[in-house]
Amino acid sequence: MIKKLKINGNNLPIKSHTILNMLKEIRVNSKNNNIAVAVNYEVVQKTKWTDYKIKSGDIIEIVRPLKGG
Numbered sequence: 001m002i003k004k005l006k007i008n009g010n011n012l013p014i015k016s017h018t019i020l021n022m023l024k025e026i027r028v029n030s031k032n033n034n035i036a037v038a039v040n041y042e043v044v045q046k047t048k049w050t051d052y053k054i055k056s057g058d059i060i061e062i063v064r065p066l067k068g069g
Helices: 019-025
Strands: 003-007 010-014 036-039 042-044 059-063
Antiparallel strands (some): 036 059
């Protein structure tokens, strides 16, 4: 079943059921230790990405820290 998610402000149709599979589907390197994922404004620990179920209407933000000064 296709889910409609808002990912980083963009409405996207996604087939995946978990955060980890969603990242693969949208071609984000989940092995990158410098990314964080929030679902509905709550950060999800990386250890839970394989089991965390996503559903239609979820708002997902994928972020990575930037170097600066």
